[in-house]
Amino acid sequence: MGGRPRRLDLTQRAAQAVVVTAAVVLTARQTGVTWLFLPTLVAAVPLLAVPLAAATLVLAVARRRVLAAVGALCVALICAWWLPVFTPGPTSVLAASEEKAPKLRVMAFNSMASPETGRYLVAAVVRERADVLVVSECGPALRRALVADGIEKVLPHRVGTTMLTGVMVWSRVPMHARGAVALAYGGEVVDISGFGPAAEGRLRLLAAHPMSPRWREGAAWAADQRALLAAANRLPDSAVIAGDLNMTRDHAPFRALQGRGFVDALDATGSGWQPTWTYGPNGPGLATIDHILGRGVGLADYRTIRIPGSDHRAVAVTVSTPTALG
DSSP: OOHHHHHHHHHHHHHHHHHHHHHHHHHHHHHTOOOTTHHHHHHTGGGGHHHHHHHHHHHHHTTOHHHHHHHHHHHHHHHHHHGGGGSOOOOSTTTTTGGGSOEEEEEEEEOTTOTTHHHHHHHHHHHHTOSEEEEESOOHHHHHHHHHTTHHHHOOEEEEOOSTTOEEEEESSOEEEEEEOOOTTOEEEEEEEEESTTSOEEEEEEEEOOOOOOTTOHHHHHHHHHHHHHHHHTSOSSEEEEEEOSOOTTSHHHHHHHHTTOEEHHHHHTOOOOOOEESSTTSOEEEOOEEEEEESSEEEEEEEEEOTTSSBEEEEEEEEOSTTOO
């Protein structure tokens, strides 16, 4: 006879804990607080929606009106914040003229420095007809594997540093290195030229891999994100940022990039919630931290691609540049 009320009490306590945790995480999202593990929890905001809705229902039935109202507000906020990824909108100033603009197929991938990813990555480049490939954590062993598997036959131009924490950029068309960016895991700024039907296309690309928001390293993560924003501020009106940016649309630095005119390809194409990082190579998708963002360019044909050997998915998008517009 006493078991049922006790189970109900435990259910309500669990529901209360979910709502309180969600309220703390969403407050950290809005304030940009980086204490301890809060940046990591902010990355999981969309994962809170379903358990939060269930907890809100439990509390509403139990007539815990204040907590139920807080839970309902949190659910509504998460839905509103993530609505843009399900609703395609204007991607850039090129909206009316993208058919005439020079185009590049850009792909970004965090390899986890795994040589195992080499042949699968080259195959994906060929399949996607990628013109530019940004590889984070491209160590010497992976670079040798990529060369052995024919990356230079399809993307002969290369810029970057071969280190376990380095960023490498491969391109089908010529590139000019403009300098490295001081990020924890590497960054490169390159000018890409000579693409499009009349070879008149030009694009500046920031390939970046800032620090991940690890336990008790929120301040260091935030400092690296500020360095990324500073590099973004130096980019021209038409530019692309690509790589494992170690932030989701719920992090304050992502919203700062949006405030500088950068549009995430996921938003531009309305491709829905597509996590790019998993817990382990075969684990479930947990967070969208790999991005291709553009300012003053068109973004289309967004895809995520599973590459065996890494716990990241590659992201690919077609970038239309304004160079040819009159």
